[in-house]
Amino acid sequence: IYDSCIRVNGLIGDLFEFSKLESSEYKIEPMRIDLSEYLREELSVLLPLLDSAGFQYDFNIPEEEIYASFDPKEIRRVLHNLIVNSIQYNREGTAITLTAEQNEKEIRVILRDNGIGMSKETAEHIFEAFVRGDCSRNSKSGGTGLGLSIAEKIMKAHGGTIELNTAENAGCEFTLRFPKKESKI
Numbered sequence: 036i037y038d039s040c041i042r043v044n045g046l047i048g049d050l051f052e053f054s055k056l057e058s059s060e061y062k063i064e065p066m067r068i069d070l071s072e073y074l075r076e077e078l079s080v081l082l083p084l085l086d087s088a089g090f091q092y093d094f095n096i097p098e099e100e101i102y103a104s105f106d107p108k109e110i111r112r113v114l115h116n117l118i119v120n121s122i123q124y125n126r127e128g129t130a131i132t133l134t135a136e137q138n139e140k141e142i143r144v145i146l147r148d149n150g151i152g153m154s155k156e157t158a159e160h161i162f163e164a165f166v167r168g169d170c171s172r173n174s175k176s177g178g179t180g181l182g183l184s185i186a187e188k189i190m191k192a193h194g195g196t197i198e199l200n201t202a203e204n205a206g207c208e209f210t211l212r213f214p215k216k217e218s219k220i
């Protein structure tokens with residue numbers, strides 16, 4: 036009963052977030068932030084999860100500042116979702132790499148794992164609501180299928196995108212793209 040309550044509570048929370056993002060009244064609260072430092076701080080919170088899952092990790096975050104305008108709470112949700120998904124869907128020993136980079140037009144955060152990947156058919160629909168990477172999973176073993184749909188909506192609200200490059204047994208690579216623009220904040 037307790038486990039069922041936890042799952043239902045998670046579903047209700049995700050449905051609330053999903054419906055909030057669908058609302059025309061939804062607004063992000065962007066701030067001009069050094070993305071390099073932000074990523075270091077967020078990843079330090081996630082290290083215990085990666086360690087307990089037996090994952091290897093490598094973070095390629097430049098020492099130089101990369102300023103971007105984003106809502107830190109919402110981007111935290113995207114990052115945490117991607118890493119938790121990687122842990123839930125992959126085996127111990129999986130390696131995760133996170134890279135932050137920029138050019139004249141955009142800022143990219145690339146999260147790559149060498150895990151099980153997913154089929155082309157699943158990947159084509161993975162950002163739709165209630166789609167999960169492993170169709171064989173039941174409600175006891177996983178999430179609601181809303182996390183990546185929520186992540187996509189958050190990235191769109193920032194004027195950016197989230198993209199997936201994957202193949203079965205070839206891992207997943209998610210690329211978050213933020214437009215580079217001058218901030219008046």
